[in-house]
Amino acid sequence: MKAAVIRKYGGPDVFRIEEVDEPAPAAGEIKVRMRATSINPIDFKTRKGYLFFLSGFRFPKILCSDFSGIVEACGTGVTDFSPGDEVYGFTNGAMQGGGLAEALCCKASIASRKPAASSFEEAASIPLAASTAYQALTKVGGLKPGMRALVIGATGGVGHFAVQLAVIAGAHVTGVCRSSGEALARELGCEDVIAYDREDFRRAGKPPFDVIFDAAGKYGFWSCRSLLTASGVYVTTVPGPTVMPAVALTAAAKRKARFVGANSNDRDLSLMRQWCEEGRLKPTIEAVFPLEETRQAYELAESGRTRGKVVIRTV
Ligand SMILES: NC(=O)c1ccc[n+]([C@@H]2O[C@H](COP(=O)([O-])OP(=O)(O)OC[C@H]3O[C@@H](n4cnc5c(N)ncnc54)[C@H](OP(=O)(O)O)[C@@H]3O)[C@@H](O)[C@H]2O)c1
Incomplete structure (x- = not known):
């Protein structure tokens, strides 16, 4: 072959x-x-x-x-x-x-x-990008209807699925992306968008988030901690040098740092299939x-x- x-x-x-x-x-x-x-x-x-x-x-x-x-x-x-x-x-x-x-x-x-x-x-x-987004938001982040989610890297491979999946989960979604991606981020379902090349989202004065999903894996828990609700969760895709210590240090804390390591399984891919067939995930x-x-x-x-x-x- x-x-x-x-x-x-x-x-x-x-x-x-x-x-x-x-x-x-x-x-x-x-x-x-x-x-x-x-x-x-x-x-x-x-x-x-x-x-x-x-x-x-x-x-x-x-x-x-x-x-x-x-x-x-x-x-x-x-x-x-x-x-x-x-x-x-x-x-x-x-x-x-x-x-x-x-x-x-x-x-x-x-x-x-x-x-x-x-x-x-x-x-x-x-498969890989959407499973990562789904597992990060729901299994690791515990995203529920009515919660506020921040997706960093909202138009990337993982992030553009994360925005759609957070909307499917019933969350209010704010996206972080380059200004040129703003229209796509809104089309995907972001109610609010912060362009990281114009403004630092950590200083944008938004209400706190229940789940911050750093799909880009660029920031780390400590610089996002103050944006979380009292029991909020920061989930990242990249196990950088400060991430794993933060995961260990916050294991018993209310605000948590977590890392997602995606796996391929029929249960999650079947949900993705259903949402694609319903026209909710594209x-x-x-x-x-x-x-x-x-x-x-x-x-x-x-x-x-x-x-x-x-x-x-x-x-
Ligand atoms: N742990 C796991 O299981 C797992 C699974 C999949 C992926 N990953 C990792 O996740 C990361 C992202 O993967 P991907 O497939 O989404 O990559 P990608 O398609 O290249 O997307 C990267 C995203 O990062 C954004 N970005 C870059 N610099 C940024 C900044 N300073 N602030 C905010 N956003 C920024 C880009 O936004 P703009 O285009 O708007 O600049 C882009 O949307 C990679 O490091 C990958 O290895 C891990």
């Missing part, structure tokens, strides 16, 4: 399109005939070698963890899927990847049926590239100029 592989860590120029062996599903696995994948920052952090302690030094590697496609074969013990099912999900990014190829094998337990109303490109943009796609243009797709995703997601078509 055709795949975009890397044989060393480095910049976007390390990708090569090569013929590699088709994977075969082990017990409990499905083989997915890939239709599309999407780029998440963990994919370029892995490619640069920043996560070598997880990804190791065995090459070639096939990056990208998001997948959408059609089940082609099932390993022994798989009862939830049959060949022909349209599925989506994400593998363990730094450790497994696998999305930049014409086929991928993964545990059946991390896959779910694809939203019928979504194209394969749309479906591939959802991915924003910046661009779609063919597999042969993986390098260009990564250059765009890493540019910091994207809204929503960059998708790669694998057929």
